Amino acid sequence: MKYEEWSKISRIASKKSLWILHFCTGCGAIEMPPVMTSRFDMERFGMAPMATPRQADVLLITGYLTVKTLKRVIQVYEQMQDPKYVVAFGSCPINGGMYWDSYNTINQLDKYLPVDLYLAGCMPRPEGIINAMMELMEMIEKGEARGWEKYRKNYEKYKKNQEMAFKFGKVEE
């Protein structure tokens, strides 16, 4: 079989079984239990919560990130196995949300980690989360969710931004 076909098979398998690591940083974490349990039941799409980063495929950043938490998030992200995807929850990781002028939260997650999908809303409803996950699945099948490759390619740039953030707070503006 050709490489193309193999990668297609692997993408379909990856799409149908997304294992999630929900890194509960901010308010968005509270929306995850209804998504997992009887009411919205994400398991019907093959998604399941996982206990450790090694086993997971998707990293959910559920809300604002302080600089201290960012350090841990990066460690967790680097422990995950390729291909891996990042979904950023709520408006905080997009542009800072209501913490945009806070002294210890970062505003744009995209500067430090490659984000595959943003999920707007403060905070997004469970329907929104399911919708975003379906979107992510489509992206994976088409081969558009390539954040992990981007991170490997532009590692220097990301690393520089991360170091800056650890030293001076944030690097935006």
Next chain:
Amino acid sequence: MVTVVSGLINVLIIAIYATVAMMIGILFMGIGRKIVARVHNRVGPPIYQGFIDIAKLILKKTNITHGWIYDLALLFSITGIVLTILFLPIGGVKLLSTEGDAFLVLYLLAIPALGFALGAGASGNPNSAIGVMRALVMMLSYELPFVISMVALMIYYDTTSIAEIVASQYGKWAILIPPFAISAAVADMALQGMLMEAPFDIPIAPHEIASGPMAEFGGKHLGSLMIYKAGTIVAYTTLFVDLFLGGGVVMKGGIVADVVNFIVWFILIFLVFTLSLLINTSFPRFRIEQAFKFYWKYEAVLAIIALVWVYWMVIS
């Protein structure tokens, strides 16, 4: 020449046999998730989810390893579980069974668990170490009542071969004889511990110790671990069916009988697995010392009562 050909055919049959058993195990994992979901009043994943999960894990791009012990340990446990399955009569068909294989199977059952423990230990995660410790304590606790139940069967049927125990149950299952009803109940709870289902899912407790021994497994390694898990489901349920439910043998002689027996065996292990899942969904988790106490204080006493009863039946 003829012996070589027949030997090769034997090897082929054994390979097919093991593959089918693993496939059934993987299918059961999907069905199991579906059943649990239905109990929670959810829709649940499709029943072929296990295959997709394993395919995804095997096709992952990076696979971090923690040294060669970590790699080989998984091979060790998969080999152990395949060997166990080959020694168990499935639907009355026996591939490798010999005289005295009841003890051999008991011994073989410990190998895969030890291999798993070895791999988890090599990964160096503190949660894994706690999980392995718990798994070993669990093994120690469920094995006592289980072995006593098995000894009762061996005394009654006067044999140490599982194949013969299965053959003697033709027409009258052991579970229908009063003392063995107790033994079967005891062995079923031991099965719960072997399959690591609640209330005995102490070693892998995802919310306490981050899935314990599996904490550092990812990619291909986690995929192999899931194949191993699928094997354990088939092996342990088959052992139970062989010991107490006549191994699914309802007909004798001919290829038709074999097919019918195979189907009956499939239904029986499915029922045993479903029972264990229903217990799993209805109970919370024990602490490790509670599980130990449960097995050694209550289960073991019940098993001994059954043993004495059987002994009395045999001598009178």
